[in-house]
Amino acid sequence: MLRRFRAIGPGALTAAAFIGPGTVTTATLAGAGYGYALAWTLVFATVAAIILQETAARLGVVSRLGLGEAVMRRFEDSPSIKWAAAALIVSALFIGNAAYEGGNIAGAVLGVEAAAPGLASRATIAGALASLAGAILLLGGYRLIEKVLIGAVLVMTLAFAAALFMIGPDWGALFKGAAIPSIPAGAFPIVLGLIGTTIVPYNLFLHAAAARKRWQGAEGLAEARFDARLSIGMGGVVSILVLSTAAASLFGSGLEITNAGDMARQLEPAFGAGATYLLALGLFAAGLSSAITAPLATGFAAAELFGFESDPSAPAFRIVAGSVLLVGALVAVTGTRPVEVILFAQIANGVLLPVIAVFLLYAANNRKLLGDHANGMLANLGGVLVTLIAAGLGIRGILRAIGVM
Numbered sequence: 001m002l003r004r005f006r007a008i009g010p011g012a013l014t015a016a017a018f019i020g021p022g023t024v025t026t027a028t029l030a031g032a033g034y035g036y037a038l039a040w041t042l043v044f045a046t047v048a049a050i051i052l053q054e055t056a057a058r059l060g061v062v063s064r065l066g067l068g069e070a071v072m073r074r075f076e077d078s079p080s081i082k083w084a085a086a087a088l089i090v091s092a093l094f095i096g097n098a099a100y101e102g103g104n105i106a107g108a109v110l111g112v113e114a115a116a117p118g119l120a121s122r123a124t125i126a127g128a129l130a131s132l133a134g135a136i137l138l139l140g141g142y143r144l145i146e147k148v149l150i151g152a153v154l155v156m157t158l159a160f161a162a163a164l165f166m167i168g169p170d171w172g173a174l175f176k177g178a179a180i181p182s183i184p185a186g187a188f189p190i191v192l193g194l195i196g197t198t199i200v201p202y203n204l205f206l207h208a209a210a211a212r213k214r215w216q217g218a219e220g221l222a223e224a225r226f227d228a229r230l231s232i233g234m235g236g237v238v239s240i241l242v243l244s245t246a247a248a249s250l251f252g253s254g255l256e257i258t259n260a261g262d263m264a265r266q267l268e269p270a271f272g273a274g275a276t277y278l279l280a281l282g283l284f285a286a287g288l289s290s291a292i293t294a295p296l297a298t299g300f301a302a303a304e305l306f307g308f309e310s311d312p313s314a315p316a317f318r319i320v321a322g323s324v325l326l327v328g329a330l331v332a333v334t335g336t337r338p339v340e341v342i343l344f345a346q347i348a349n350g351v352l353l354p355v356i357a358v359f360l361l362y363a364a365n366n367r368k369l370l371g372d373h374a375n376g377m378l379a380n381l382g383g384v385l386v387t388l389i390a391a392g393l394g395i396r397g398i399l400r401a402i403g404v405m
Contacts, residue, residue, distance in 0.1 A: 007223040009146045010210035011231030013293060014053055014203045016149040019156055019238050020290030021107025022100075023197040024260045024283055027239050030190045031246025032257045036170065036177030039240055041191050043178050045198035046236025048386045052357065054228045055364045055375075055383065056204040060212035061224045063369040067208040067356070068304030070363055085355075086305050092352040093202050093301050094324065097294040101328020104294060105130050108287025109332065110261030115280035123333045130329035133291040138322055142213060142312050145292065152289035157234060159282035160241035166275050167267070169248040178240070196393045198239065199386075201353045202297040204360065209300035209310060218373060238282075245279070291328065295321035351398065357390035 030038045056067060063070065068089060075082035108129045109122055119125065136148050183191055211224050246263055255266055264279035296312065299321035303310035311317055330336075361383045364375040375383060 007214070007220075008150065008227050008231060010057060010207055010214050010224070011053070011227040011229075012150040012153050012234075013146060013210050013296070014207045014228075015231045015235030015238075016152050016289035017203050017206060017293035017297065018049070018198055018200050019153070019235050019286050020104055020197075021110070021260070021283070021287050022103065023239055024107070024242050024286050025258075026190065026193045026197050027242040028246045028257060028260045028263050030187075030194060031243040031248075032250040032253075032255075032263070033190065034184050034187050035247045035251040036173040036244065037182055037184055038187060038191060038194065039174060039177035039243055040179065040181045041194045042198070042236055042239045042243060044181075045195040046233060046239070048195070048389055049198050049203075049236070050229055050232045051379075051382045051386045052199060052204060052360060052390075053207050053232050054225055055360050055379075056208040057211040057224045057228050058221060058370065058373060059360070059363055060208035060210075061215045061221050062218045062371070062373045063363075064212060064217070065208075065369070066212060066300060066304040066310065067205045067360075068301045070208075070369070071359060072305060074359070074363075088352055088355070089205075089301060089305060093205065093298050094320070097202060097298045098324045098327035099331070101291060101294050101324055102331025103328075104287050104290040105133070105328055105332035106287070107260075108284050108291060111264075111280045111282070111284030111287060114261045114264035114283065115277050122335070126332035127329065129288060129291070130325065130332065133288060134322070134325050134329075137292050137295055137312065137325060138318050140312075145296065145312060146210075149289055149292065152285045153231070153234060153238070155285040156238050156282045156289075157241070159278045159285070160238055160245060163267075163275050163278040163282070164241050164245045164248065166278070167245060167248045167271055169244045174244050174247075192393065192396055194239075195389065196397070198236070199353070199390060199393065201356050202294065202301070204356055205301040205304075206293060206297035209297075209304070213310075218371075221373060242282075291325070294328070295324040298324050351394060353397070354387070354391035354394040357387040361387050 027042070059070060060066060065073065071085050072082060075085060105126050109125045112119065112125050136145060215224055242260065249267055249271070250257055250263060257263055260279065260283045264276050264283065267275040267279065299312065299317040300310055302320045303317055308314065308316040312321065363369055364383060365380065367374045
């Protein structure tokens with residue numbers, strides 16, 4: 001068992017990726033607006049994410065292919081489809097992650113500002129945090145990055161858990177909200193948001209690539225599954241901790257909350273500075289970890305699509321990852337919001353999510369790739385359900401981007 005805990009890594013990277021400012025903010029709004037009622041959504045979303053992420057990890061470990069490579073090989077005989085798929089993936093990942101990277105850095109800034117108001121200008125803090133993320137990403141090797149992100153997940157878990165216990169939740173209401181699905185009036189967009197911030201297309205590329213680097217063949221599959229289930233499960237727990245903290249401290253208060261930074265500042269009068277510092281630390285870790293994983297995932301996907309070395313220390317990899325980080329840093333430092341770029345990224349990601357989910361299900365049933373490790377009936381039932389969810393989320397993303405929802 002101890003050996004399995006030592007194998008934790010690729011799953012923790014994925015957990016660090018999806019517990020970003022977007023997840024923390026959505027969970028905060030869910031708890032502040034609806035109490036514990038939507039906790040079941042995060043339980044469901046976490047199980048769905050485990051199914052997809054475990055499939056991606058299995059593809060990487062057993063077939064020795066990254067997800068981008070598997071897509072390219074599948075359409076090798078159809079150049080037009082192959083390059084259309086490559087264009088979609090690049091558009092969604094590179095442009096999308098570059099656009100959203102600013103939000104990741106800004107989320108870490110909110111954590112610093114909540115803990116130390118007036119420390120420095122927002123632009124200065126954003127520049128310093130972008131430099132820190134860049135140093136970890138571009139100067140460290142894969143193992144260092146992995147260790148930093150495992151540490152970030154642990155920090156988030158401990159910080160949000162300590163804050164929740166300090167506040168004192170209604171445990172009965174929490175367990176009821178986690179076990180019994182209900183959607184209060186007006187809560188449907190938040191339900192979709194909680195699922196959509198947990199099931200993220202670029203995480204599938206990141207997990208497959210990282211699992212392939214860690215394990216050298218099917219003999220590592222048991223460890224890869226343990227890692228995926230424990231790490232993604234831990235990520236889901238962190239999200240539930242955030243929702244529960246907001247529910248315990250803000251539900252019914254009438255206070256206007258727009259993000260987790262607001263929640264951290266509101267806690268101090270009632271629960272002391274300790275609660276504020278804990279939430280600020282968790283938010284800082286969430287923003288910084290996502291600021292590292294978004295460029296990392298883009299680098300892995302680009303390497304697989306265009307055939308350069310899939311290693312964070314390789315020059316081409318650093319150029320791709322550094323470009324994503326640089327754009328995000330500029331967005332965060334200047335405070336601009338590139339609306340057109342974000343709009344395009346939302347549409348591209350809305351298309352990519354169901355396409356990749358369908359492809360993963362296809363790959364999971366391909367015995368030429370996975371042999372005896374291909375999906376069975378139960379795995380296929382779960383995969384079909386998650387794929388349908390992914391399709392719904394993709395359609396919702398497109399409709400929101402064009403202003404229909």
